[in-house]
Amino acid sequence: MHVALIDPSRVVLKIVAGMLEAGGHTVVAFSNSAAALAHVEADPSVACVLTSLEVEPLGGLELCWSLRALVDERRPLTILVMSSARDDRPLGEVLDSGADDFLSKPPSPQELHGRLRAAERVLGLQRALIRQADTDHLTQLLNRGALMRRAESDLAAASAENPLAMLQVDIDHFKSINDRFGHDIGDQVIRRVAQILRETGETRATAGRLGGEEFAVLMPGHGIAGAAVAAHRIRIQCAAGTVPGLPDLRFTASIGLSEWAPGDTVDSLLKRADVALYAAKRGGRDRVAVAGPDMEPAMVG
Template sequence: MHVALVDPSRVIRKTVSDMLIAGGHSVTAFSDSAAALDYVTGNAAVTCVLTSLEVQPLDGLELCWSLRALADDRRPLTILAMSSARDSRPLDEILDSGADDFLTKPPSAQELYGRLRSAERVLKLQHALIRQADTDHLTQLLNRGALMRQARTALDAAGAGQPLTVLQIDIDHFKSINDRYGHDVGDVVIRFVAHVLRETGATAGRLGGEEFAALMPGHSLGSAAVVAHRIRSQCAARSMPQQGSALRFTVSIGLSEWVPGDSVQTLLKRTDVALYAAKAGGRDRVAVTTASLRTECVS
């Protein structure tokens, strides 16, 4: 667990830091509560804050309140308060300010480790719930909502100079597969496409039905097109024995690269135009739409 420790006393910081490190945790210590808040705000790796109530310039309760405002359903955060003057603050006031638990300062190693083990159990459960909420149950890829959040993050990185290409992948004639072989077989096809996408290392998700998208940060159109061709060819080469015959299927893929000024919506719109062009061009195709809205099939 990565712990941010906040206490005005150098002795307490050293003593508690040593305990945390001995217990297998990493720790970043602060004497200034405002600096600690800035650090936790900008560092999602911090999963626990252990703060004295006797801190400045934000006092301990103000810090707990500000930290609690950072924690949401996307970022679990455990906040432990400690004080050598426990009776000066009612426990309900401390907990109502956002702290999850209270320790007497300085805490014993046994008590500190016990509270941290309890916090880790809760954090593990919260992270599992987040993963479940972000995951498409059929494919185990990201679901649409989670993929859109990842896309916004990828666009921020693209704005800082990193290339980004987006792919949209659609299974050709998928309704015919369901109608002829049944939805169970259709699900097998969907899971196979998901497997192929997962192997590319891209950030992939299921948009719904038989349609997928993949974010490829660090890839320009050229290198992303190579990956798209590999996805297309792997799907076309797949043969599934069904009802005395071999079920074969293909996918169509559209690509577009981020350009300055793009939002998630405009980038996906261009990618969708490319996907439509791949479909219109005969399916089992890869098509590209550039920022000038010029579209061409490249296979």
């Protein structure tokens, strides 16, 4: 576990950091509570903060409040507080300020590791709930909400030197597949497309299900040329795909591409991919099309 350790005493920092490292934890130590808060805010890999009450410039209780304000449903964080004072009033104030647990200072190795094991169990459950909330249960891809959050992050990092492409993938004639073979077979087709998207092999690519038979793939570091190559590979694999028990059932997919441009939002990037997708549909399906910033679509195969 990645632990941020905060105490004004370098002796305490050295002793407690040694205990944490002996338990297999990664430790970053601070004597300044404001610097520690900034580090925790910037580094989401920090899963636990172990702080003394006696810290500055933010006092221990204020630090706990500030740390708890960083936590939301996307980021679990355990806050443990150490103090040599163990009377009821400080303990109640510490827990009310947002801390999860209280340790004596300096803690014994047994107490410290026991509290951390308990914290890891809780964090594991919280992470499992987050994964469940982010996952489309039919395909095991990201669901729409999780994919849009990932798109916001990728878009914030996009630039001329770090391009970003988006693919929108739609299974052709999907309603007729459901009508002819039933929804169970339709679900198998959706899962097969999801498997193809997971196996694109493109570095940093993230696939998700937008809903129904529609998917999207985010491709940081890819311009239109590279994304088009991946899109054609996906299209070809879909056309060659079969459903177990129904070797004669064939399906195709149409794909729309868009590329980041200055001033883009997730909505505008997705809108252009959608415009391109419908151009591919109008062009005969089983095709790939791209739409530029002017919204004019063009076939790329």
